[in-house]
Amino acid sequence: MTRALLVVAGLGLLAALLGALYRQRRRTQALQTQLEAAAAELQRLQEACARLAPAGVVQRLIADRADTGAERKVVTALFSDLVGYTAMSERLEPAALARVLNGYFQRMSDAIHDHRGHVSTFVGDGILAFFGALQPNPWQCDDAVRAALAMRAAIRDYNEELAKEGLPPLAVGIGIHRGPGLAGLVGSRERMEYAFVGPTVNLAARVQTLTRIHKVDILITEALREHLDPRFVLAPMPAETVKGIAEPVVTYAVRE
Amino acid sequence: MPANALQHVAWEPCLLEARRDDALESYARKKLGVPHPTIRYYVDVPWLARALVDLHPEFGLLVHLDLGLGDLIQLVVSQENTCRYCYAAVRASLRIQGMSEARIRSVEGNLARADLTPREAAAIAFARAQSRAGPPAAAGARQVLLDAGVSAPEVKEIAFVAASTDFMNRASTLPAIPPYVFERAPDRLGVRLLRPWIARALRAGRSRGRATPLERVPSYPYAGLVEAFAGSPIAPVLAKTFEEMWASPGLTRRCKLLMFAVIAHGLGCGVCASEAARALQKEGLSQEALTSVLTHLDAPGLDPVERLLVPFARETIWYEPAPLQRRARGVRDQLSGTQFLEAVGVLSLANGLCRLGATVADHP
Numbered sequence: 001m002t003r004a005l006l007v008v009a010g011l012g013l014l015a016a017l018l019g020a021l022y023r024q025r026r027r028t029q030a031l032q033t034q035l036e037a038a039a040a041e042l043q044r045l046q047e048a049c050a051r052l053a054p055a056g057v058v059q060r061l062i063a064d065r066a067d068t069g070a071e072r073k074v075v076t077a078l079f080s081d082l083v084g085y086t087a088m089s090e091r092l093e094p095a096a097l098a099r100v101l102n103g104y105f106q107r108m109s110d111a112i113h114d115h116r117g118h119v120s121t122f123v124g125d126g127i128l129a130f131f132g133a134l135q136p137n138p139w140q141c142d143d144a145v146r147a148a149l150a151m152r153a154a155i156r157d158y159n160e161e162l163a164k165e166g167l168p169p170l171a172v173g174i175g176i177h178r179g180p181g182l183a184g185l186v187g188s189r190e191r192m193e194y195a196f197v198g199p200t201v202n203l204a205a206r207v208q209t210l211t212r213i214h215k216v217d218i219l220i221t222e223a224l225r226e227h228l229d230p231r232f233v234l235a236p237m238p239a240e241t242v243k244g245i246a247e248p249v250v251t252y253a254v255r256e
Numbered sequence: 257m258p259a260n261a262l263q264h265v266a267w268e269p270c271l272l273e274a275r276r277d278d279a280l281e282s283y284a285r286k287k288l289g290v291p292h293p294t295i296r297y298y299v300d301v302p303w304l305a306r307a308l309v310d311l312h313p314e315f316g317l318l319v320h321l322d323l324g325l326g327d328l329i330q331l332v333v334s335q336e337n338t339c340r341y342c343y344a345a346v347r348a349s350l351r352i353q354g355m356s357e358a359r360i361r362s363v364e365g366n367l368a369r370a371d372l373t374p375r376e377a378a379a380i381a382f383a384r385a386q387s388r389a390g391p392p393a394a395a396g397a398r399q400v401l402l403d404a405g406v407s408a409p410e411v412k413e414i415a416f417v418a419a420s421t422d423f424m425n426r427a428s429t430l431p432a433i434p435p436y437v438f439e440r441a442p443d444r445l446g447v448r449l450l451r452p453w454i455a456r457a458l459r460a461g462r463s464r465g466r467a468t469p470l471e472r473v474p475s476y477p478y479a480g481l482v483e484a485f486a487g488s489p490i491a492p493v494l495a496k497t498f499e500e501m502w503a504s505p506g507l508t509r510r511c512k513l514l515m516f517a518v519i520a521h522g523l524g525c526g527v528c529a530s531e532a533a534r535a536l537q538k539e540g541l542s543q544e545a546l547t548s549v550l551t552h553l554d555a556p557g558l559d560p561v562e563r564l565l566v567p568f569a570r571e572t573i574w575y576e577p578a579p580l581q582r583r584a585r586g587v588r589d590q591l592s593g594t595q596f597l598e599a600v601g602v603l604s605l606a607n608g609l610c611r612l613g614a615t616v617a618d619h620p
Contacts, residue, residue, distance in 0.1 A: 032357075116574075135574045136392070136524055142552060229552040 070184025075133045075196050076144040076176060076224065077204035078117065080108065080151065082125040083171040083212070091168065100162065101125065104170055107154040115147035116140075120195060128205075133183055133196050141178055141227040145254055148174045148218045175208030177221040206242035207251055213240060216253040225252050232256070262340045263439055266578035271431040271588055272297040272597065277305075284309045289461020293345070294433050300594050303500035304601035308427060310493045311420040313413070317490050319465045321413040325376055328363055329383040329417045335364055336387050338577050339425035344438035351442040353455050378404040382411075383418035386611050390523035394615055409488070415615040416490050423608030426572060430600045432581045465489035476502050477513060477535035480527070481609055484616040501605060506598030510539045511562045514549060515599070518569040519606040520613070521550045528613040564590055565599055572603045 082104065089097055108127055109119050116137060117129045129147070132140035151172060159169040181198030207219050214237045225234065233255040239248035274296035284292035287309050298305035313330075314323050327350055334343040350360055362371060363380070372380070378401045385397035394415075401411055428435075441447050447454065468489040474482055478498055485491040502509060513536050520528035529550075536546055548555035553567045568587050571580055588596040 136390070136522070138521055138524075138551070139553065139570065227551070229554075231552075 070182055070186075072180060073133065073183045073196070074178065074180050075183065075200065076131040076140040076178040077181075077196065077201045078112070078127075078129045078131070078144050078148065078174060078176045079201070079204040079208040080127045080129075080148075080172050080174040081208050083173055084168075085125040088168055088170075096167070100167060100170070103158060103161075104155075107158055108151050108172075111150035111154050112147045115143045115150060117143065117147050121193070126208075128201065130196050133194075141224050142229050142232075144176050144178075144224075145218075145220065145228060145232055148176060148254060149256070152217060172217060173208050173211030174218045175204045175206070175211065176219070176224055177204040177207055178224045178227060179203070202244060203242075203249070206245065207249065210237070210240055210242065210249070210251055214238075214251070214253060218254040219251045220254060222250045222252075262335065262338060262343050265338055265340055267340050267435065268432045268578055268581035268585070270297070270434050271581065271585055272433075275299050280305050287461075288312065288315055290457055293437070294341075294428070297431065297433060298427075298597065298601075301504065301506060301597040301601055303497065303504050304427065304597065306500065307497045307601070307605070308424060310497060311423060313417045313420055313490075314462045316463045316465045317416070317488075317493060318413050319467060319488060320407065320410040321379075321417065323462060323464065325379060326413075326417045328376070329380060329414065330421045331360070332363065332380050333383055333387045333418050333421040334425055336384055337422065337425040337429065339429045340577070341428040341433045341435040341438070342421065342425050344435045344441075348438045348441045349458060352447065352451055353458060375404045375406055379406065379414050383414055383421075386415060386418045386615060387422050390611050391525045391613070391615070394611070398615060412485065412488070412616050413490075415612050416485070419608040419612035421608075422611055423604045426604035426607050427600060429575075429577050429580065430572065430584050430604065431597075432577075432584075468492060470495070474499065478516070478528070478531055478609065478613075480531060481613060481616065497605070501602065504598060506594045507561065507565075507602065508559075510536065510541065511559075511565060512602045513539060514541075514558075514562055514566050515569040515602050516606045516610065517546065517550060518553065518566055519573060519603070520610045522570050522573040523610050525610045525613045528610040531613075561591065561595065565603075568599075569603055569606070572607055 088100075092100065104125075105122060105127070112119055112127070112129045115131075117131045118134050120128045120130055120133075122128075129144075131137060131144045131147070137143065151174060155170055155172055162169060177200055179198070179200035181196050181200045183196045184194070185192050186195045186197060187193050203221065207221055211217060211219050216235075216237070219237065220228070220234070228234075234252040235255055237251045237253055239250045241248045274294075276296060277299035280295055280299055280302065281291065283306065284295050292309055295305050295308065298308060311317075313321075313326050318326055327346065331343065331346045331350065334346055347360060351357070359371060378397075382394065382397040382401045386394040398411060401414070402408070406414070466489065467487055468491065470482070470486040470491045473479065473486075474495050476498055479495075482491050482495045482498065485494060502512070513532055517529060517532035517536060520532055533546060537543070545555040545557055549558070549566055553570060554563060558566065564587060568583065571583055584600075587599070591599065
């Protein structure tokens with residue numbers, strides 16, 4: 001009798017032990033699954049971050065190092081702005097306006113990305129993009145002008161779509177300049193971004209404003225032209241003074 | 257649920273057709289101890305098929321570097337290059353050889369927190385820098401490595417492991433070699449049951465290298481890289497790969513040199529760029545034409561194949577796999593099968609070796 005009780009108790013203990021082991025195994029499997037999902041998510045996050053800042057900067061951030069990865073670089077800056085946005089914004093309903101704007105931003109960003117550019121920021125209806133900021137790129141000038149030509153073509157196609165919906169056409173003005181500046185993480189403690197700062201960006205933005213004066217859509221500076229493939233067809237524009245620059249700025253319109 | 261962190265990366269259907277070649281398969285089995293899983297894709301260009309076997313560092317090429325550290329470098333560089341195929345293959349090999357999933361993840365995710373010695377962490381950081389950003393970034397990381405007490409010959413071997421991984425990554429990514437078998441392998445019941453035997457077979461083929469004299473100094477372009485490894489078993493293997501690559505008739509020597517020149521220029525490797533320039537001059541290319549190729553990726557006088565492959569070469573320096581593979585498909589459709597595969601081999605080799613060039617040739 002005692003022996004039978006002992007066997008039953010032993011079997012019960014064994015069953016309880018097996019049950020506990022089974023539950024533990026299930027818990028481990030669940031944790032493993034969560035860990036794999038988290039690791040895959042982390043990998044995606046790292047890849048997404050690598051599109052916003054050079055991979056070295058991303059690694060330093062992951063390693064919790066405080067340095068900004070700042071370095072001097074020669075970069076090509078492209079600044080584009082939507083012509084006639086104010087008039088259009090008064091005419092369209094907010095929902096339609098947002099849809100048109102998003103379509104515009106998407107197409108412009110694709111054209112820039114397809115030519116190895118990096119959209120740094122959207123400034124209102126404008127776009128600031130860099131070529132050669134994330135990775136060394138000795139072909140950055142040609143890439144930037146090809147991106148601008150792709151943006152011109154994309155706007156043309158987009159306007160055909162908008163016309164079918166009875167919406168007004170869009171037009172862009174694009175200024176491109178090449179020069180040195182400081183690339184790195186800049187911003188406040190709460191909000192940081194990988195940016196390229198310096199007079200190169202300011203001049204690209206100023207050159208963009210000249211597109212309205214010269215009534216063209218793509219303008220480049222002399223500094224950029226010097227490094228550009230001579231097969232691009234350019235037209236010299238009269239030198240103009242711009243805010244913040246002492247000397248008149250010589251620009252060239254890009255035909256094709 | 258993804259078994260590894262690159263499984264979500266878009267990957268195009270394979271651009272090549274597999275074909276049996278008993279001689280090449282037996283060559284690979286003899287060298288590696290196990291069958292080479294993808295050699296059938298490369299049989300049309302034998303030098304490339306052989307290089308994919310010969311340049312595996314863990315099979316008799318490393319004299320100073322720990323083989324396990326070599327494995328970790330291959331894993332991290334493959335992750336850096338987003339090569340789903342190589343990453344899955346190295347990962348499967350590490351799992352089968354007994355490395356835990358947690359340790360693999362810690363190495364992939366954050367070197368600072370992984371269970372690594374400072375020397376190991378510095379070695380992996382250097383390999384990552386060489387692969388990612390080329391010579392400019394590798395110079396700083398090399399100093400960290402030397403400060404951590406790593407000897408100069410060991411640095412060269414680390415650089416070689418990263419370069420050979422860069423080569424293999426591109427040779428797999430450009431033609432979109434399917435990664436699925438390796439991605440599923442570690443969790444397959446059969447593999448788990450047979451793990452000890454598979455691990456033993458894998459380990460049996462692996463061996464440490466022995467000092468090997470370089471019998472003759474070659475004279476073809478990039479022989480300087482071979483000389484930089486004189487005394488190491490890496491030198492004769494590199495020499496053989498170069499010799500066969502330059503002699504292979506799929507593409508002209510000038511076309512191959514132009515691809516090397518573009519990649520060296522894109523990476524900012526001065527040593528490799530001037531080597532390519534000298535060799536192209538000997539091929540009769542004018543300085544004006546070379547300048548035009550390097551600055552604008554085209555020049556009057558290039559033939560149609562060169563005009564196609566020169567701009568494609570720059571696409572292979574930094575890339576996302578799927579867009580590069582789509583672009584490669586467009587290139588393949590304009591070339592013969594052998595020309596395309598030879599271009600894959602040359603571009604892959606140039607990417608690995610131009611990253612290696614500045615490290616070993618600048619610091620003999």
